[in-house]
Amino acid sequence: MLRKRVTQPGMLCYWQVIFLLAMLAVTALTKVQADDDALLQQVHQFLYQETQALGEEVVIDLRPPSPHLPKCIQPEPFLPNANQAPLGRVSVGVRCGENGRQVRYLQAQIDVIGSYVVAARDIERGTLITSNMLSERGGNLGDLSAQALTAEEDIVGKITQRPIRSGSAFLAHYLQAPDLVERGQRVTVVAQGSAFRVSREGEALENGALGEQVRVRFGSREIMTARVTDRGVLVVDF
Known part of the structure; x- marks a missing residue:
């Protein structure tokens, strides 16, 4: 007996449904x-x-x-x-x-291929870094510590907090900016704005390096916080 499969109008066979679902999945995945x-x-x-x-x-x-x-x-x-x-x-x-x-x-x-600064010789703790203590080396900067300082301007003028061996990179916590203001020192505080600039003398209540905020006392009661800009000089911006 000859049998024939007939699909009713408006209905999809099993494989047609599978094909449509696959096409929808591919379209969604592509998007x-x-x-x-x-x-x-x-x-x-x-x-x-x-x-x-x-x-x-x-x-x-x-x-x-x-x-x-x-x-x-x-x-x-x-x-x-x-x-x-x-x-x-x-x-x-x-x-x-x-x-x-x-x-x-x-x-x-x-990964960045470039140059960075290393110690040209062994440097003792407490040393003020100068440019002749540095040398340049090339390599993958991505291999360095996240705390590594790669530019000379970020290193020169700072003081080592631990010994640094020749050829080693400089890490941020190895160095400290020198204090330009010392506790108990008489300092000049400059208050400045867009149309004025006045200065007065006060007493530093703590040590401070370049760019740090330091408390300064005027007279017996007035205390103000100012930013260190030079040796013995602080600024308050208005």
Whole structure:
């Protein structure tokens, strides 16, 4: 007996349903991939702008976001630690949505080939660093500690807090700016604004290095906080 399968009008067979579902899944996956690619491109461009001044060559390896996250609308990349150079393994924040209320984080490996400063000889603790104590070395800045100081201007004029061996990089906590103001010292405090500049003498209540805030006493009761700008000189900006 000859049998023939007949599909009723308006109905789909099993394989047609499977095919349609597969096509919908592929379409959705393609859209997610396109959204992720656009986000990665924007974050990559942001990281390149943040690192291009650090060295001669920059290599950025950015991990894609989780596929379970929704699309990031109006992405705004940022660095959670803006005071630290983006080198080595870094976390990159991205604000999404209206007013950046949604925040997600991507992981990146950033390698920068450039030059950095090392000790030209052994340096004892308590030494005031001068330029002739330094030498330059080239390499991957991403291999350095996050606390490493790579520029000469960030090192010269500071005092070592521990011995530093020849060839070693300078870490921020190895150095300290020298005090320009000492506790009990008579100092000059300059108050300045857009249309005035006056100065008066006071007594420093604590030690302070360049740029630090120090409390100063005037007379027996008045105390003011001022910023150290030179040896024995502090400024209050209005």
